[in-house]
Amino acid sequence: MNAESRKKALQYFFEKVVGPLGFKFTPDVELKEFLLDQEVILEAKHGTPFCPCQPLRHDRTRDMKMVCPCIPFHREHFDAIKRCWCGLFVHKDVIDPNTLPQLDQKDMGHE
Numbered sequence: 757m758n759a760e761s762r763k764k765a766l767q768y769f770f771e772k773v774v775g776p777l778g779f780k781f782t783p784d785v786e787l788k789e790f791l792l793d794q795e796v797i798l799e800a801k802h803g804t805p806f807c808p809c810q811p812l813r814h815d816r817t818r819d820m821k822m823v824c825p826c827i828p829f830h831r832e833h834f835d836a837i838k839r840c841w842c843g844l845f846v847h848k849d850v851i852d853p854n855t856l857p858q859l860d861q862k863d864m865g866h867e
Contacts (some may be wrong), residue, residue, distance in 0.1 A: 763792045772826050779845040782853050791844045795824055809842035
């Protein structure tokens, strides 16, 4: 499967997962396309579409919490800021993601 086809497949799958959780893709199309491209690259390299903004630590338990969409693992934090860390997903009621607050993971009691 070529990169563009894989990107479309990930987008289709991700929509099915994040929608019931109250999230949607960011309305920033350029950001969405860039982040999906990065996930395709990460998947080709590691076999899994890891979150492009979180470092892999080669600790399987921790790293598997970074597989996109990682909303279920970080729900409390993402609900508080109304988006995921990289901004690929935002709460369904968000129109302009640039107006959302940023909270550090440490503020939410995470590593």
